[in-house]
Amino acid sequence: MSSIDKSKFKFVTEKEKEFEEFRPSLTYWQDAWRRLKKNKMSMVGLVGIILIILFAIIGPLFTTMSYSDQINDFKNLSPILTIYEVAPETYVTLTADYSLILVDKKGNLIERLEIFELTDSVITSEERTDLTKVLSPAEQKKRNDEAKKTLIKAYTYNDELIYLDYSGAVDKELDYKYVFTYKGVVTNEKFRTVWNKKYPFGSDNLGRDVLTRVMYGARISLTVAFVASLVNFIIGVTYGAIAGYEGGRVDNVMMRIVDIINSVPLVLIIILLMVLIGNQGLWTIILAIGLVYWVGMARLVRGQILALKEQEFVLAATALGVARKNIITRHLIPNAMGPIIISMTMMIPSAVFTEAFMSFIGLGVSAPMASWGTLANNALSGILSSPYQLFFPASAIAITMLAFNFLGDGLRDALDPRLRKG
Amino acid sequence: MGKILEVNNLKTSFFTHLGEVQAVRGSSFSMNEGDILGIVGESGSGKSVTAMSIINLIEDPGKIKEGSVIFNGKDLTKLTESELTEIRGSEIAMIFQDPMTSLNPVFTIKNLMTEVILRHTDMSKKEAIAHAIKMLDLVGIPHPETRINAYPHQFSGGMRQRVMIATALSCDPKLLIADEPTTALDVTIQAQILELLLKLKDETNTSIIIITHDLGVIAEVCTDIIVMYGGMMMEKGTVDEIFYEPNHPYTNGLHNSVPHIVSGKRDRLIPIKGSPPDLMKPPTGCPFSPRCPHAMQICLEEAAPMFKLSDTHTSACWLLHEDAPQVKGYTKGGKQDD
Amino acid sequence: MGKYFLKRFAAAILTILLIATITFFMMHSIPGGPFTRERPVPDSIMVRLNEKYHLDDPVFIQYLDYMKGLVTLDLGPSFSIIGKDVIDLIKGGFPTSAKIGLMATVLIIILGIPFGIISALKQNKPIDYFVMFMATLGVTVPSFVIATLIIYVFAGLLGWLPTYGLQNPLGYIGPVVALSGYSLSFVTRLTRSSMLEVLRQDYIRTARANGIKEIVVMGKHAVRNALIPVITYVGPMVAAILTGSFVIERIFALPGMGGYFVESITNRDYTTIMGITVFYAAFYIIMILLVDVAYALVDPRIRFEKGAK
Numbered sequence A: 001m002s003s004i005d006k007s008k009f010k011f012v013t014e015k016e017k018e019f020e021e022f023r024p025s026l027t028y029w030q031d032a033w034r035r036l037k038k039n040k041m042s043m044v045g046l047v048g049i050i051l052i053i054l055f056a057i058i059g060p061l062f063t064t065m066s067y068s069d070q071i072n073d074f075k076n077l078s079p080i081l082t083i084y085e086v087a088p089e090t091y092v093t094l095t096a097d098y099s100l101i102l103v104d105k106k107g108n109l110i111e112r113l114e115i116f117e118l119t120d121s122v123i124t125s126e127e128r129t130d131l132t133k134v135l136s137p138a139e140q141k142k143r144n145d146e147a148k149k150t151l152i153k154a155y156t157y158n159d160e161l162i163y164l165d166y167s168g169a170v171d172k173e174l175d176y177k178y179v180f181t182y183k184g185v186v187t188n189e190k191f192r193t194v195w196n197k198k199y200p201f202g203s204d205n206l207g208r209d210v211l212t213r214v215m216y217g218a219r220i221s222l223t224v225a226f227v228a229s230l231v232n233f234i235i236g237v238t239y240g241a242i243a244g245y246e247g248g249r250v251d252n253v254m255m256r257i258v259d260i261i262n263s264v265p266l267v268l269i270i271i272l273l274m275v276l277i278g279n280q281g282l283w284t285i286i287l288a289i290g291l292v293y294w295v296g297m298a299r300l301v302r303g304q305i306l307a308l309k310e311q312e313f314v315l316a317a318t319a320l321g322v323a324r325k326n327i328i329t330r331h332l333i334p335n336a337m338g339p340i341i342i343s344m345t346m347m348i349p350s351a352v353f354t355e356a357f358m359s360f361i362g363l364g365v366s367a368p369m370a371s372w373g374t375l376a377n378n379a380l381s382g383i384l385s386s387p388y389q390l391f392f393p394a395s396a397i398a399i400t401m402l403a404f405n406f407l408g409d410g411l412r413d414a415l416d417p418r419l420r421k422g
Numbered sequence B: 001m002g003k004i005l006e007v008n009n010l011k012t013s014f015f016t017h018l019g020e021v022q023a024v025r026g027s028s029f030s031m032n033e034g035d036i037l038g039i040v041g042e043s044g045s046g047k048s049v050t051a052m053s054i055i056n057l058i059e060d061p062g063k064i065k066e067g068s069v070i071f072n073g074k075d076l077t078k079l080t081e082s083e084l085t086e087i088r089g090s091e092i093a094m095i096f097q098d099p100m101t102s103l104n105p106v107f108t109i110k111n112l113m114t115e116v117i118l119r120h121t122d123m124s125k126k127e128a129i130a131h132a133i134k135m136l137d138l139v140g141i142p143h144p145e146t147r148i149n150a151y152p153h154q155f156s157g158g159m160r161q162r163v164m165i166a167t168a169l170s171c172d173p174k175l176l177i178a179d180e181p182t183t184a185l186d187v188t189i190q191a192q193i194l195e196l197l198l199k200l201k202d203e204t205n206t207s208i209i210i211i212t213h214d215l216g217v218i219a220e221v222c223t224d225i226i227v228m229y230g231g232m233m234m235e236k237g238t239v240d241e242i243f244y245e246p247n248h249p250y251t252n253g254l255h256n257s258v259p260h261i262v263s264g265k266r267d268r269l270i271p272i273k274g275s276p277p278d279l280m281k282p283p284t285g286c287p288f289s290p291r292c293p294h295a296m297q298i299c300l301e302e303a304a305p306m307f308k309l310s311d312t313h314t315s316a317c318w319l320l321h322e323d324a325p326q327v328k329g330y331t332k333g334g335k336q337d338d
Numbered sequence C: 001m002g003k004y005f006l007k008r009f010a011a012a013i014l015t016i017l018l019i020a021t022i023t024f025f026m027m028h029s030i031p032g033g034p035f036t037r038e039r040p041v042p043d044s045i046m047v048r049l050n051e052k053y054h055l056d057d058p059v060f061i062q063y064l065d066y067m068k069g070l071v072t073l074d075l076g077p078s079f080s081i082i083g084k085d086v087i088d089l090i091k092g093g094f095p096t097s098a099k100i101g102l103m104a105t106v107l108i109i110i111l112g113i114p115f116g117i118i119s120a121l122k123q124n125k126p127i128d129y130f131v132m133f134m135a136t137l138g139v140t141v142p143s144f145v146i147a148t149l150i151i152y153v154f155a156g157l158l159g160w161l162p163t164y165g166l167q168n169p170l171g172y173i174g175p176v177v178a179l180s181g182y183s184l185s186f187v188t189r190l191t192r193s194s195m196l197e198v199l200r201q202d203y204i205r206t207a208r209a210n211g212i213k214e215i216v217v218m219g220k221h222a223v224r225n226a227l228i229p230v231i232t233y234v235g236p237m238v239a240a241i242l243t244g245s246f247v248i249e250r251i252f253a254l255p256g257m258g259g260y261f262v263e264s265i266t267n268r269d270y271t272t273i274m275g276i277t278v279f280y281a282a283f284y285i286i287m288i289l290l291v292d293v294a295y296a297l298v299d300p301r302i303r304f305e306k307g308a309k
């Protein structure tokens, strides 16, 4: 048997035993926050949400244009400009609908060049009508192959004409290319591509800044989402708490009503409500969404309250004669807060979604105001020629959805008492 | 009677994203045919993990890190998954704590029972059904011919546990592991189930491991007892040794914290102060030392070896070391067993 | 059991009538709605409206007439499409919508459930991450964006699919994919989490401890239980496909009901709005009823509990 230092066989006091590190005891919320912080995705979501909110609130302060400013010269400009040098120190860029814009060397927009009405004698082939129609690139290519040397348009610049045609591919048998002819000089190589500085997200078909509109759209979409969620929260929690706490007959009747509302697709009710109220601005849609989506929340709160009601601390409070209203507000609701918060977090993106959907079918805010859904809807007609007009508002919706979903998933893990240990 | 099971230095851990949970930290024991071994300990002491390690059914992220489980001459930790499934349910059967959730709710009892019988025997479907009915009858289910077509939710908790036992015994296992078979049941049902286990043991000569945190259960039915704490074995002995000559402060604590009927007199209940150790960062020394009334310096630094008090009785407590101060009730100078 | 379904059936019929009633009174209160005389519709429609709704009768009689019309599937003339009855619009549009919706449903089920199961079984492996990434994208991108992307990429840039219409069988691909995107993702996520939850259950441990082969544990014991919560999603799924079809049909220019419905909203074609709303609600309620039947077939607990009474 190994020999052990005899002094080790000495009793230790309670104090000495305390060397063992004890986990600090955390409150429910501290614990939840600690767990949430550990979850990388939900932190990404949280930061994303903060950025989106900042984007909506202070973003518009930095733009020079308002969401309704239209500049007729600069319609359908893409966020990336392809610049051609048609003459020394003379640069132009072409828009999706064949407007020719004079730019400087760095790509700053100067002015739109007047279109010169072509007479038949100038046209070499093809009918004019076909040229103005926007075709898909695939169709376009076929067309171009059929008539390689095709004059599209002519523009006046300094009393001379700039001709635009497709002849670029003739000798090389490559894809079509734009060819500019100015004062007899032919330009078919692009000079460079630059970011559009005036319209970082491009401009729409009325010459409005898509970036500004997406920022204002964020205000509208987020306002709708947050306020509707708040309305939904207030109605849902009140309704659910009363049903759950009262129980019995009251509960029965209240839940039957919820069942009936729930037996119709909620979007349908929202549509009916919107049709009924008539479109009277932002409040209509907030009200319609808020008045409908609470049923899920009510169910959830009722379930929570029913479960909590039986627990000792509530029985104790009842026995002590605490008023019913206080039991609900002080004891039951705070204890049901975890699931309520998770549900709120998920409610916001679904409100964004619903609002976008409503705007898309023409029941959203009215012009010139625009939510993300309206922007996406407006971009639809020009999708093949100006896809960026859809890309930005759609990305805004998707990023918001993602951020809230990430946060919601994290909250679910952090607030779920079943997982709470260690 | 030969050795049926021998567990050597078993170590099982769960590798969670928060760190390694050392659920079992070096258990060794053996069982003879016909023994009824009880494993007691507080919640979280590693009893269930020990049981699951025996049939090598530790689920992700758990792993048997070290040690061997020799059953019938085979080391179960070395077998392939398909060899193990042959043994599970036929040679070693298991029943679990909560009969309410341990039966698949969407299948009939017939479906669940015959599935196991058909898996491990050569019976035809018809024979399997007849055998299942016989087993149900054996465990005391009235009208088994009709009840076998019922779904689990149509049975009470006690009945479901009987169904579990019938299923477990349907392939004549050599070893039955019952993980807290009575914890979820009310007291009268508990007694019935224990009685049933004893009766069946006599009829089938199955060896049984009963896991529980209820000393009363153990006293009634077991031949040997292992006391576990913090993933380690604290004391091991026959029923009489553990009940009348307990030699570990934790065993004593357990005795004091339950109403004592076995010992004849009724003491005041003394709960054990403090809470079980965090197995993520287990104490370096004896896991019980932070709560032990007789903790010594060495207890905090080094886990005690198993001191041998008799052929059957060992205890992991430094108080038994010859240099330790004399404390009333603890036999000093047992042989260090390793 | 039969009694339970009879009761559910009666409740469903009642709910439909209730919704029709509410819709009637809502429409009655709209200025310029179908039940007022002051409204800008062509005379020919006005004559038919009066014929149909007897606008001079007291409200209650009007209500009875309207309900009688519902029962005989007479939903009145359209407000904006001269000479057309609402029921004609529904008859014309529903087959297209139903075909697309059914295809989407099949796609959701045959892809969503297996993907969810695979993802759960390979938890935290690359395939799980990939499936979950796609599924997260699917619930975060609105269906109209998916639809437009499909048009832009597959119809426009690549020219593989037609941009609109169903003349070409390939034309089904875009609408069906766009329509199923959200629910497919949702079903995948739901199946995965439900499967993970089931795999933690005691009865799975029991099956394993009884030596049941892993493939049977998964295929028999786990999947059946995991599908129970997935069935509860069928209701919301039908709703999502219904409402999704509003925009999808418009984007792909399909002659379906959803397209008519959106058009009727834009045109404030109240009779059509009313008719299609009631039709949709009834359709949805009946679908839910069918789902309940399926539910009870899968879960004996429900079958017996509710059947007992």
Ligand SMILES: Nc1ncnc2c1ncn2[C@@H]1O[C@H](COP(=O)(O)OP(=O)(O)OP(=O)(O)O)[C@@H](O)[C@H]1O
Binding pocket: B014, B016, B021, B022, B023, B041, B042, B043, B044, B045, B046, B047, B048, B049, B050, B060, B061, B062, B213, B279
């Ligand atoms: N899947 C798992 N993942 C992580 N830790 C686990 C897992 N299963 C068990 N543990 C840990 O292993 C330790 C021992 O658990 P075990 O289930 O064996 O306790 P027990 O003695 O059976 O307790 P009880 O009386 O409550 O059943 C516990 O600390 C537990 O947290």
Ligand SMILES: [Mg+2]
Binding pocket: B047, B048, B049, B179, B180
């Ligand atoms: Mg256990």
